[in-house]
């Protein structure tokens with residue numbers, strides 16, 4: 001067997017801390033208790049939007065779906081979708097392959113570990129990036145390129161992870177293509193719901209024609225002290241939209257009406273939340289969703305997240321008529337590569353990312 005380097009050993013010992021039951025809970029995983037930390041007791045009664053009519057170009061159904069979408073996004077930026085067009089069998093298969101990967105020995109998983117400065121690869125609790133407030137999760141991250149010259153998902157599994165993951169790569173490539181199509185359809189519906197005028201028809205879709213999205217499998221092991229930590233701490237996703245497939249274990253919570261509310265897993269639905277980039281692209285009209293993930297002591301949980309992101313160098317700004325309608329431009333123009341870099345180098349994504357990024361961008365441009 002290959003020798004472990006010192007770095008591997010550190011990550012491996014963190015990994016063991018994550019997976020075993022301890023008398024002394026590892027302090028890197030303890031999150032401070034502040035106003036955002038209260039536990040959630042209520043269930044969220046979010047809209048579950050049926051996309052069938054909209055996807056078949058039915059006018060009435062489209063207006064109905066757009067109204068529900070508008071209500072959700074004005075209030076908190078979170079909803080679920082059913083009849084979304086993504087094959088449930090494919091989702092289940094991807095989930096199964098994800099589960100099999102996380103069961104593999106740590107030495108195998110570390111072969112494709114996240115390298116410094118890169119977002120792709122395997123990571124245990126982000127232990128290579130952060131020293132405190134570690135999330136109680138293992139993750140595998142890769143990219144999806146829409147209309148790129150290569151099938152980069154397939155390539156990632158085949159090359160970075162090894163030939164035994166060839167089939168997994170084919171499954172994830174197919175799944176990403178299908179989720180990306182859904183994401184662009186949801187962008188169209190968001191455009192309708194915002195009442196963006198006819199001159200700007202397809203404004204959002206066009207920005208994402210050559211998108212470079214981030215895809216992640218999250219594995220949340222059981223935890224013997226679930227009240228001390230989070231699977232993911234409170235944050236808004238910095239990207240545009242997130243489409244999530246989760247199992248039936250539960251743990252996702254959304255901050256609504258000044259309270260944390262838990263999301264009841266729905267077998268037939270995909271979870272969607274608005275990210276900070278779309279908040280900026282709507283000139284602040286739509287909220288990006290503040291959410292977190294709690295862990296539990298009885299069952300591991302797996303989720304697959306598709307973080308829709310534009311190509312790094314695209315200039316991002318709200319359509320002019322939304323700016324005109326609301327009297328002022330709320331955010332400076334920016335590029336996704338700037339916001340991504342901000343979250344990887346300057347500011348770990350949390351509930352304040354967009355405000356902090358805006359200040360940082362304005363001050364760096366005035367220097």
Ligand SMILES: C=C1C[C@]23C[C@H]1CC[C@H]2[C@]1(C)CCC[C@@](C)(C(=O)O)[C@H]1[C@@H]3C(=O)O
Nearest residue numbers: 135214232235237238239307340343348349
């Ligand atoms: C641009 C990104 C940064 C994160 C991955 C994508 C989209 C979501 C972000 C994240 C999940 C928000 C919570 C904190 C974070 C550090 C995490 O727990 O993984 C964030 C991701 C990251 O920086 O890797």
Ligand SMILES: O=C(O)CCC(=O)C(=O)O
Nearest residue numbers: 218232237252293303305
């Ligand atoms: O696993 C989940 O339910 C959500 C994960 C999440 O919020 C994230 O990765 O950004």
Ligand SMILES: [Fe+2]
Nearest residue numbers: 235236237291
């Ligand atoms: Fe998130």
